[in-house]
Amino acid sequence: MIFLCALDALPEGETRGFEFDDISVFALRRNGVVYAYRNSCPHLGVELNWREDEFLDADGGLLQCATHGALFIAETGECVAGPCLGKHLQALATQVEHGAISIQL
Ligand code: FES
Incomplete structure (x- = not known):
């Protein structure tokens, strides 16, 4: 797992983007759960x-x-309208531990 950011740096209901070399990802926090996806339509x-x-x-x-x-549905990454209807964003495994968010690239 790779450290993404402190949990406090991703407030409830917000999204945030990150870059790892040439890999772009983003995370959101909703109802206390952290989700992360590759930033690629x-x-x-x-x-x-x-x-x-x-x-x-x-x-x-x-x-x-x-x-x-x-x-896209925030919790699943499924496209529900638009040219990629039915396709999914690539979800990344997340882990929240001791106030820190980590992801699996
Ligand atoms: S590139 Fe995202 S909808 Fe066309």
Whole structure:
């Protein structure tokens, strides 16, 4: 597992992006659970966000790709609208221990 950030650095309901060499990932925290995904849209393989640390749609309920607007369920990464309907973001295993978030790349 690779250290991602302190749990306090990912407040409830927020998303945050990270770079590991050439690998882009992001994490979100919802209802106390931390989720992490590769930052790569299943449609064209581009990064989802166009603003730093912003991966949610306007009402904050779903993850959104900024390029063509695909929407994804935050907890599963499943695309529920847009050109990659039915495909999934690549989920990463996460671990929260002693106030630190780690992920498996
Ligand atoms: S690149 Fe994400 S919806 Fe097209």
